[in-house]
């Protein structure tokens with residue numbers, strides 16, 4: 381068996397192995413997986429056609445096989461583009477495949493040249509690899525494992541370089557095919573690298589899908605689905621860090637609990653979806669007032685907790701008042717109607733060594749005071765340090 385046949389058979393086997401793995405990721409709904417699966421299927425169909433060269437008509441083993449491989453390549457790229465939430469631009473991709481088809485036909489039936497067909501296919505594959513490297517490097521989502529994206533870009537560029545090297549070699553040899561042309565060590569090594577391109581890039585894609593799923597699962601637990609604020613679980617874990625930092629730096633930490641007033645009547649007037657819109661817009665409003673270092677969580681229906689690290693009571697009180705004023709000025713347009721609302725707040729400064737539960741209990745007591753004193757106001761827990769200072 382020649383080195384070329386071994387390389388083709390290896391790609392085919394790896395393609396088969398990838399199939400169930402990609403299939404298992406289909407139901408994840410992550411964009412790109414469908415295209416990667418299609419690319420793998422195209423590859424699996426194309427490889428035996430190449431292997432049957434001489435036993436089936438050349439048109440199938442050369443032209444059709446090369447077109448299928450080119451289609452697999454552009455579909456692989458489309459998968460990466462979709463994964464990065466970019467359009468696949470199919471008309472352009474099909475135009476590239478059409479050029480490949482014309483080239484393969486010409487270098488078989490116009491001028492029969494194996495080296496030129498190799499130059500054509502390596503050039504095409506190199507272009508696909510560069511396109512993948514560019515789309516992955518350029519459109520990486522923030523908050524995702526950067527090493528994975530860097531590795532995919534790097535691997536795609538290495539593959540492109542190997543293809544260009546192999547193409548250049550064949551460009552320099554005589555147009556007449558010759559077994560020796562293929563049996564050089566350099567060509568065999570580059571051939572093996574070429575055989576790994578699709579399987580390795582598909583593996584990179586699958587690793588990125590896993591990274592996405594893990595990050596979505598983490599978000600589902602730590603984020604409130606409706607407002608995007610931290611969930612109670614997310615808040616607890618962020619609070620643990622903030623409390624440890626406050627202890628370590630002997631720094632002040634403020635806890636503000638906020639509850640929207642008469643929220644039930646908002647729901648009664650504007651419906652539950654109207655109430656949801658108020659909650660979403662209120663969280664967006666809070667983000668414009670609070671500092672980026674403040675941790676904001678939705679801990680109940682219309683109740684929110686904010687931890688403010690490294691802040692004195694005066695400043696925390698002023699931020700809380702700004703928030704209350706912004707809320708009273710905020711008009712939410714719902715189905716043509718306008719909803720206005722107010723909030724009550726309870727503020728407590730952390731005492732040395734105090735746990736999150738102890739701190740929130742004091743803030744909650746202050747919030748209760750604000751509610752029973754008439755709402756739309758801020759109360760401060762009397763034990764908050766620096767109050768008397």
Ligand SMILES: Nc1nc2c(ncn2[C@@H]2O[C@H](COP(=O)(O)OP(=O)(O)OP(=O)(O)O)[C@@H](O)[C@H]2O)c(=O)[nH]1
Nearest residue numbers: 639640641642643644645647652653655656681682
């Ligand atoms: N739209 C919407 N409403 C919610 C959600 N979670 C809880 N609520 C509603 O929030 C309302 C809270 O009502 P209450 O606990 O009586 O409080 P309130 O009407 O705000 O009165 P005070 O807090 O005493 O000023 C209830 O009607 C809940 O149904 C939610 O996710 N979306």
